[in-house]
Amino acid sequence: MKTVQQNYQSSFREKGSKFIGYLFPTSSKEDFENKLADIQSKYPDATHHCYAWRINPINIEEFTQDDGEPSGTAGLPILNKLKSYEMINCGCVVIRYYGGTNLGTSGLIKAYGKSAELSLEKASLKTVVPTKNFDITYPYDQQNEIDQLKNNFDLKEVDAQYTEKVTLTLACRAKQAEAFKQALLQLEHKGISVTDNGSGFVTLNTN
Known part of the structure; x- marks a missing residue:
């Protein structure tokens, strides 16, 4: 679109x-x-x-x-x-x-x-990409895990809050969303939690 x-x-x-x-x-x-x-x-x-x-x-x-x-x-x-x-x-x-x-x-x-x-x-014209949005909360010492996920998936950071832990709102391309969520769930034992925020979209410049 x-x-x-x-x-x-x-x-x-x-x-x-x-x-x-x-x-x-x-x-x-x-x-x-x-x-x-x-x-x-x-x-x-x-x-x-x-x-x-x-x-x-x-x-x-x-x-x-x-x-x-x-x-x-x-x-x-x-x-x-x-x-x-x-x-x-x-x-x-x-x-x-x-x-x-x-x-x-x-x-x-x-x-x-x-x-x-x-x-x-x-x-x-700008490209409109359907997304699934997630809130991810994690300890500061798990930043490398999150950075690796950012490299493996096509994500856009929508919001970030830095308190006792880091909370990121990330938009993931809809077609990658399920795989991204499963990758996050596998990291729950490291104190990384994920909340599904439903569907959305991002607008990108068209090359």
Whole structure:
């Protein structure tokens, strides 16, 4: 899966109509609605504000809106572009100023899809990796054991607390999670304890 961490904009004309695309990060329906309202206030005289969003890498949710265009000709092609790029935690709004010439069903689908794709092509995409998260508590003298685990597994440190013992919150790639947990359980006799914190995700730069 991929995502964006900043806003991207594109525009083009088709038979007199102007299409302006906005691609931006969003993590919830409420956040998307706030950003949509900002865009609508910037283009209050636009003919249509059509959009799609996809959120939640753990359990994907998605939504489309045609905003007065014929059903399935605007929001769905935008969503299909997001899906074809495997996008998550982002939304895309396409503003249309009607230019006086009807585009027809196929023309609308092509135009709204193109607008979304132009923004996606501009974007710097980040990789979203599903994880399992663990809290690990251990004595200071067991740091070498933990360092070895870090070398053997693809882990990202989310949090660290240093009190009488060390407590780390680590995100492990979901496909490695069971093996990582078993490796930790084998170290319980050394005072290393593990708590499963459920599913999550991390965002990485895409090379």
